[in-house]
Amino acid sequence: MMNRRRILTLAGATGASTLAMPFVRPSWAQSGAVRVGLLLPYSGTYAALGEAITNAMQLYVTQQGGKLGGRAIEFVKVDDESAPPKATENTTKLVSGEKVDVLCGTVHSGVAMAMAKIARENGLPTLIPNAGAEAITRAMCAPNIFRTSFGNSQVGDATGMAMLKAGVKKAVTVTWKYSAGAESVDGFKKSFLKGGGEVIKDITLPFPDVEFQSILAEVASLKPDAVYSFFAGGGALKFMKDYHAAKLNEKVALWGAGFLTDGVEKAAGPAGDGVKTALHYVDSLDNAENKKFIADYTAAFKKAPDVYAVQGWDSMQLLRVGLEAVGGDVTKRKDMFPAMAKAEFKSPRGPFKLGTSHNPIQNFYLRELRGGENKYLGVAAEMLADDTTGCKMA
Amino acid sequence: MSANPLLEARGIDAFYGASHVLRGVDFHVGRGETVSLLGRNGMGKTTLLRTLMGLVPARGGDIRFDGEDIKGRRPSAVARAGVGFVPEGRGIFPNLSVEENLIFAEREGPDGRRDWTRGAIYQLFPRLLERRANWGNQLSGGEQQMLTIGRALMSNPTLLMVDEATEGLAPMVRDDIWRTLRLIAERGVAIVVVDKNLDDLKKLCRRHVILVKGEVVFDGPTEELSARDDFVRSQLGL
Amino acid sequence: MSLILVQILNGLQYGLLLFLAASGLTLVFGILGVINLAHGSFYMIGAYMALTLTSYTGDIFLALAAGIPLAFLVGMAIEWLFVRHLYKRDHLQQVLLTFALILVFNEAQQSIWGNYPKSIPMPSYLSSSISLTTDLGYSVYRLALMAICVGLALLMMFVIQKTRVGRLIRAAESNPEMVEALGFDSRVLFRVVFAAGAALAAAAGMLAAPVESAYPGIGERVLIISFVVVVIGGIGSIRGAFLGSLLIGLADAFGKVFVPKFSSVLIYALMALVLVLRPNGLFGRS
Structure with missing residues (x-):
C-alpha cells in the first residue's frame, strides 16, 4: 500500500x-x-x-x-x-x-x-x-x-499580547487536542495571563474533528470577551463559518493564531469578517x-x-x-x-x-480578516524570540 | 423418452471445487410429467437440481428447457423460462411477511398464464392465509415449506423442482405436502422431486431416477422400480 | 433554551446527517457483502460536486437535483468496473481494492479542485440564523438540513418497507441466491444497490457542503464514523443505522461538553458497549 x-x-x-x-x-x-x-x-x-x-x-x-x-x-x-x-x-x-x-x-x-x-x-x-x-x-x-x-507557543504569545492591547479580559481557548494546539494555547497564556487576563476555560476537541456545534454552545454559555483559537485548513474554515452562523461573533470576538485565516480568506466570505489573528506574515506587508x-x-x-x-x-x-x-x-x-x-x-x-x-526571531503582525483579505493592523510583537528551555547544542 | 421433453439435459458434468460431483448425467422431464430423483446422501441429487437451475455451473454437456438452450444462463433467466425452485432448507425470506414472500415471486408464466394467484395459493394452503401477516421467521417448519412451494408456484412455472420438501416434518404435515404436490401435478405442472420416502414418491411420480456417485444407475417407470426392488434398495441403502 | 436542549439539537442534527452517509454503507455491506472503504469518497465527491454544480446552478438544491443522479451513475460505473468482481472474493481483497479507489478518488480530487478548502454558498433564503439563546444563534440551513434528513429517512423506510424495490432489497439481504432463483437478476439489483449507496453518501456530502465546506480528506473522516454506525446499528439494518447515527450524534455533542477528556474515545466506547450487549448490533441478525 x-x-x-x-x-x-x-x-x-x-x-x-x-x-x-x-x-x-x-x-x-x-x-x-x-x-x-x-x-x-x-x-x-x-x-x-x-x-x-x-x-x-x-x-x-x-x-x-x-x-x-x-x-x-x-x-x-x-x-x-x-x-x-x-x-x-x-x-x-x-x-x-x-x-x-x-x-x-x-x-x-x-x-x-x-x-x-x-x-x-x-x-x-x-x-x-x-x-x-x-x-x-x-x-x-x-x-x-x-x-x-x-514555534507554536511563539504565535500564541504574540496573539495574547495583541488581545490584551485590544482590551480583552476574559477568554476561552478552543483548539484540537493535539500537541500543536496545546503548545499554542500555552504560548497564548504566557503573555495573556502575565498581562492580567483570565482564561475561563480551555476547550478541546479530537483532531481533526470538525463538529463544532456543541462547543460553540458551550462558549456562548460561558460568556467570555473573546475566544483564542488554533485551527488550520478545512477545520479553520468550518470553525469560522459555524462561529458566524451561531451568531457568536456578535458578542464574543474571535481571535486566533494566524493559521485560522490563512489559505481560507476568500472561502470564509462574510463569516470571516472581523476575525483577528497574529502571525509572522501578512500578504499586504x-x-x-x-x-x-x-x-x-x-x-x-x-x-x-x-x-x-x-x-x-x-x-x-x-x-x-x-x-x-x-x-x-x-x-x-x-x-x-x-x-x-x-x-x-x-x-x-x-x-x-x-x-x-x-528558531526564527521575527516580527508578528496583527491582522483582521475583512472582505476576503487579511488587513494589516500593525505589529503585535517586534522581533519576538521563542523560549529555548532545555536546548543544549552539542 | 417422450418426443418433445420439457427439460432435457445430456452429459452433465459438475464440480464442487476439485470434486467431480456429476459425471455425464442424462436427465429429462416431459411436459406435465412427475419424476423422482433418488439416491443416498452425497450422490449428487441436490447438485443436479442446482445445476439445472444454473446455481452450479455445468462444465460439460447440454441443457435445454422448452426447446431453448439454458446452459450457462443465470438462475434468474432459468426461473423466468418457467422453472420454479423449492430448495433444500426452504430458503424463505425471514424478513418478509408471508404475503410479501408470495408477492415477491408473482409473475405470469412463460406461456402467459396466471393460474397461480395469491388466492389460489391460499386455497391450496389455508394455513398461509391465517399467517399472511407474520414474518417468515415466525413460521413453523411445515408452514415454511408450504410457503416455499406456494412462492415457487406464484411465478406460474411449467416445471417445479422440489428438494427434500418433507424432511424433518411431522407425519401429518408430510401427508399434507404430498397431497398438495399431487394436486399441483394434476393441474399440469411438471414436477421433479428429491425425497427419501419411496412409498410416497411412487404414489406421486410416474418415473424415477437413481443417482449413484454422480451417475444415473436407474431411469424407469414406477413398475420397473417396484420390480427391481432388491437393486433399488441396495442402491438407496434402505 | 438550556445548554442541554441545545446539545440535543446539535446531536440530532449531526446524527441525522451521519445517517444519510451510513445508510448507504450498511446497505452495501449488508446486501452485497462488500466492505466498501471508498464509501467516504462518495461523500467527498458529493461535497465537491456541490461546489461545482452550485457554481453553475446558483443553488444547492438545484445542484442536488443534478448531483444525485450523477452520483448514481458514478456508482453504477464503479460497480461495473470494479466492485462486481469482489462479490465472491474475501474481505481482504475487497479492502485492498476499495482502498485503492480512495487513493484514485483523492488524487482526482486534488487535480480537479486543488488542495485549498473551498466554501459552498448557502441559499440566501436559508442563510440567516435564528436565536436559540440570547448569546447563541442557530443556522436556518441546519434546521432545513434536519428536516430534509428526516424526510429522506422516512422516504427510505417507506421504500424499504412498502415497495417492490424494498422487498427485493430486504430479500437480497437475507438470501441473495434465492432472489436470483426466483427470477431476479441479482447483477442488476447489486448494481442498483451500490449506486443507491453511492448516491446517498454523495447526497449527504452535498447537503452538508454549505456548512461543512469541501477540503481534502473530508471523506475519510465520514467513512470511519459511518463504520461505527453500521457496527452499532447492525449490518444491513436501515433502522439500526438510524438509531446508531442518532446515538453517536448525541454522544458526540454531550461528550465534547460534559466529558471533554473522553470525547475522542466516547463513541468507540459506545460501540464496544453495544458489541458486548448485542454482538450483532442493535438490529443485526445473527
Whole structure:
C-alpha cells in the first residue's frame, strides 16, 4: 500500500512540476546535484500547505538558476500523509532509501518530531518549513536542525499580547487536542495571563474533528470577551463559518493564531469578517521582498502565496547560505551549520534571523480578516524570540 | 423418452471445487410429467437440481428447457423460462411477511398464464392465509415449506423442482405436502422431486431416477422400480 | 433554551446527517457483502460536486437535483468496473481494492479542485440564523438540513418497507441466491444497490457542503464514523443505522461538553458497549 501511495504521489507531483518547472529533473538524471528530500503532506487536510511550501522552494531554486552554492538542486518528494505512525518509515525512506543530502519537512508536528529524532541521530542538514512543535527547538534542538517557520507557543504569545492591547479580559481557548494546539494555547497564556487576563476555560476537541456545534454552545454559555483559537485548513474554515452562523461573533470576538485565516480568506466570505489573528506574515506587508515574492509566485502558480509559501521560500534562502559557506559541499557540516545559524536575510515576512535554538526571531503582525483579505493592523510583537528551555547544542 | 421433453439435459458434468460431483448425467422431464430423483446422501441429487437451475455451473454437456438452450444462463433467466425452485432448507425470506414472500415471486408464466394467484395459493394452503401477516421467521417448519412451494408456484412455472420438501416434518404435515404436490401435478405442472420416502414418491411420480456417485444407475417407470426392488434398495441403502 | 436542549439539537442534527452517509454503507455491506472503504469518497465527491454544480446552478438544491443522479451513475460505473468482481472474493481483497479507489478518488480530487478548502454558498433564503439563546444563534440551513434528513429517512423506510424495490432489497439481504432463483437478476439489483449507496453518501456530502465546506480528506473522516454506525446499528439494518447515527450524534455533542477528556474515545466506547450487549448490533441478525 505504501509503495503504491508513493508512486501515485510522485507521478502526480513530478508530472505537475515538470510542466511548471523545467529544471526539476527525475532523480536518475543527475549525479552532481544536492538531493533535497521533501517530507511533506501531499494528501489529506494539509495537502494545500505541502503544495505551497513545495511551490515556493522550487520557485526560489529556479530563480537562482537551479543551483544553490554552485550545486544543482534536486527534489525528492514523499507524501507524509500527516500520519505520525508512518513518519519514521517515510523519513527512513528518504534518508536511507533515496540517500538525500538535505532533509526538509514537514507540516504536522507529530510527523516532524519523528523526523527530527532521526535527523538528530544522523546529523543530516535538516530544514523545518512549518511544524511548530516546541521540542524541536527546545529539548530536542540540534546543530543540524533549523526551523524557518515559528514555534507554536511563539504565535500564541504574540496573539495574547495583541488581545490584551485590544482590551480583552476574559477568554476561552478552543483548539484540537493535539500537541500543536496545546503548545499554542500555552504560548497564548504566557503573555495573556502575565498581562492580567483570565482564561475561563480551555476547550478541546479530537483532531481533526470538525463538529463544532456543541462547543460553540458551550462558549456562548460561558460568556467570555473573546475566544483564542488554533485551527488550520478545512477545520479553520468550518470553525469560522459555524462561529458566524451561531451568531457568536456578535458578542464574543474571535481571535486566533494566524493559521485560522490563512489559505481560507476568500472561502470564509462574510463569516470571516472581523476575525483577528497574529502571525509572522501578512500578504499586504509593505516591503520590496514581499512584493516581488507575491508577483513572482502568482505568475508561476496562478495563485497568491501564503505564509506557508514564505516559510518554504526562506528554507531555501537558509539552505543557500549554508551551501555558499561550503562551496556546495554538504559534507562540510562543521562549517555549514554555524553559517546557517548566523544567517540573517530579508524575507517577505520582514527581517529574518535565528535564535540560539535555531528558531526564527521575527516580527508578528496583527491582522483582521475583512472582505476576503487579511488587513494589516500593525505589529503585535517586534522581533519576538521563542523560549529555548532545555536546548543544549552539542 | 417422450418426443418433445420439457427439460432435457445430456452429459452433465459438475464440480464442487476439485470434486467431480456429476459425471455425464442424462436427465429429462416431459411436459406435465412427475419424476423422482433418488439416491443416498452425497450422490449428487441436490447438485443436479442446482445445476439445472444454473446455481452450479455445468462444465460439460447440454441443457435445454422448452426447446431453448439454458446452459450457462443465470438462475434468474432459468426461473423466468418457467422453472420454479423449492430448495433444500426452504430458503424463505425471514424478513418478509408471508404475503410479501408470495408477492415477491408473482409473475405470469412463460406461456402467459396466471393460474397461480395469491388466492389460489391460499386455497391450496389455508394455513398461509391465517399467517399472511407474520414474518417468515415466525413460521413453523411445515408452514415454511408450504410457503416455499406456494412462492415457487406464484411465478406460474411449467416445471417445479422440489428438494427434500418433507424432511424433518411431522407425519401429518408430510401427508399434507404430498397431497398438495399431487394436486399441483394434476393441474399440469411438471414436477421433479428429491425425497427419501419411496412409498410416497411412487404414489406421486410416474418415473424415477437413481443417482449413484454422480451417475444415473436407474431411469424407469414406477413398475420397473417396484420390480427391481432388491437393486433399488441396495442402491438407496434402505 | 438550556445548554442541554441545545446539545440535543446539535446531536440530532449531526446524527441525522451521519445517517444519510451510513445508510448507504450498511446497505452495501449488508446486501452485497462488500466492505466498501471508498464509501467516504462518495461523500467527498458529493461535497465537491456541490461546489461545482452550485457554481453553475446558483443553488444547492438545484445542484442536488443534478448531483444525485450523477452520483448514481458514478456508482453504477464503479460497480461495473470494479466492485462486481469482489462479490465472491474475501474481505481482504475487497479492502485492498476499495482502498485503492480512495487513493484514485483523492488524487482526482486534488487535480480537479486543488488542495485549498473551498466554501459552498448557502441559499440566501436559508442563510440567516435564528436565536436559540440570547448569546447563541442557530443556522436556518441546519434546521432545513434536519428536516430534509428526516424526510429522506422516512422516504427510505417507506421504500424499504412498502415497495417492490424494498422487498427485493430486504430479500437480497437475507438470501441473495434465492432472489436470483426466483427470477431476479441479482447483477442488476447489486448494481442498483451500490449506486443507491453511492448516491446517498454523495447526497449527504452535498447537503452538508454549505456548512461543512469541501477540503481534502473530508471523506475519510465520514467513512470511519459511518463504520461505527453500521457496527452499532447492525449490518444491513436501515433502522439500526438510524438509531446508531442518532446515538453517536448525541454522544458526540454531550461528550465534547460534559466529558471533554473522553470525547475522542466516547463513541468507540459506545460501540464496544453495544458489541458486548448485542454482538450483532442493535438490529443485526445473527
